[in-house]
Amino acid sequence: MHIEKNTNKNLQSTECQIDISALETIIKDCKGVSGGLIPLLQRIQDQFTFIPPQAFKLIDKELNIPESESLGVATFYTQFKLNPTGKYTIKICKGTACHVQNASKIFDAISEYLQIKAGETTDDQLFTLELVSCLGCCSLAPAIMIGEETYGKLDDRSVISIIKEIQSRESK
């Protein structure tokens, strides 16, 4: 399995189109909450599927947390994405049990089928591919998680049929 640094962390130079007022509401809501930066970023990500670049400036303005600090936190934790993610995030477990049960094959199969690497999103914005350290379903290794659903005891064929099923459901 070729483990790459999360390419999703590449900073965006261009501002993207988002609903600024929704962003403002969330940020203003967190005024005065101590230790609230991580939950705030989590809420922003829940709303937009990623942390839009405008957020950091607004957090600075409204909450007096310097951009360097909020961006530092956002880039430190793997959960935070700085680019839009697909409707479904496919998390491939690269835990020990999955590793010894050939998780790399699952990764390669999905990566080839969807033509994306770890951290990337498909052009149709349907899938984002991610490698995660352990899903805690070791007895079902190799395992993956799509959205909040976990799938186990996979091989390179069954995993593709799961993805195809989602694709056909979405195309309807």
Added chain:
Amino acid sequence: MSQLRVKVGLGSCGIAAGAQRIYDHLELIHQKNPEQWSLEKTNCIGICYSEPLVHIEFNDELYIYGNITPVGTEQVIESFLQHNTPPSAFLVYSSQLPASENDFINNQVKWALKNCGIINPEKIEEYEQMGGYQAVLKIQKWSPDRIIDEIEKSGLKGRGGGGFLTATKWRLASKQTKKNKYVICNADEGDPGAFMDRSILEGDPHGVLEGMIIAGKAIGATKGIIYCRAEYPLAIKRVQIAIEQAREKNYLGKNIFGIRGFDFDIYIKEGAGAFVCGEETALIASIEGKRGMPSKRPPFPAIKGVWDLPTVINNVETLVNIPTIINKGAENYARLGTEKAKGTKVFAITGKVKKSGLVEVPMGTPISTVIYDICGGTANGNKIKAVQLGGPSGGCVPAHLLDTIIDYDAIIETGAIMGSGGMVVMDESTCMVDVAKFFLTFTQSESCGKCTFCRIGTLRMLEILEKITSGEGEIEDLEILEDLALEIQSNSLCGLGQSAPNPVLSALKYFRDEFEAHIIDKRCPALQCSALIRYEILADRCVGCYQCRKVCPANAIESNDRRIHRIIEENCIRCGACYEKCRFDAIVRS
């Protein structure tokens, strides 16, 4: 009419294996005949190898059915209802099976897991029926010192990996005079290959809450935080339900349990994905909303923790043991185990083992007992090569040392650590160089970057391991690896860096010959490192079907005039596609 209770094991692993579909199917059938039998939810009992699981209680006997489908479950229930007999198909646990079949359950001693897979974790009443929240009532008039004395008597040590005496932490925090203090449940289970804490949170959330309440009473805290990985959505949901139920009954909030002046409430903080946050000081930084980077100790969190207030941080398994210790008595807990390691330990056993799952055994049990007598040895009868303990911070216990007992000191002597409870079984088909590389890849990418040796040293080590597995290693590399390992251990601030080289050192200690085979002979004995595998077509087996030639991405296969195929060595990129494709076993690896 006889009583028939059907419980479906709805842990996140069970759901992944299809348990939710079974429950939904049974719910439909149950509506037609609700008087005849009852349908309930429970969590995983730990028989992960047979998931999905359906528990059936009939005439005071427990029958567990596994590897079962919705329709299969329906047939099992019908058989009970119509013939009053348990069908034998899909049966994985019952007193009617030969004793050896039940070893997995019967050879365990359950303290921490006693409610998992027994009660419905979403119902506070079921927890109370099992004696839940009685421990808080028992200690309500005890002084903090008496509670801590009792925990001290039990000998309970932190189950997250540190192995620090729980009572010592509590006493230090208890002595602090600050008015506000915190109890934190560390549920940032990050070791790949470990899922004990997830199972406990999903299966017995009230047990963890009760443990935290008792800790709160002992140290004089008013607030509890459960710091849980975001990768565990079901655990977070179940704990959230448990907190709400406990608040409703005034087991959390102000003057809880009617005890005047005892205020304690708990909330959940979701982790944002950083392994280093399992380290106490990094966890505190993360709760405060900062980058999860460790800081120097002392001051210890028990003196200066979250927001500079005294903070006790305990692991999930440690906390869930607390109410049981209070209820059953510390001396009974201390009776189990060895002189320095008391009580029980939960292990998540995975890898090349026949029965993988959750196992709780008394300390002092030999590792071999767990692997062979409880988990049935390897799945395919292969010889065990090593057992990995402690994940990326631990090391391997080789086959000839498997009689080592489960005890903090005994395991450290082998070069591994007790860790949080991950136990990965490896057989002859596992390459130890590859495993060492795997763990180092993990710690390398999880290093927070604060200490130079951890940040850059692990990367240099990883580069060397990559060099070795790709067939370009030199014999001097082993010396450099060991040298770097020692420097990283002694020049890193936190446990992550100090223990990151362990998997490599322990692999070098016991499996140096495998490293040498990669370097000198350019061969991977376990046939795992693709760059070192040679493929060959056996002429007498080849039928000339052209399948291998079609699938080869490098045009490295040619055929002679008799259509017998041959691999052109210098073109072969060793991808193994031909080996996978051949249906006549005509391609061999070496």
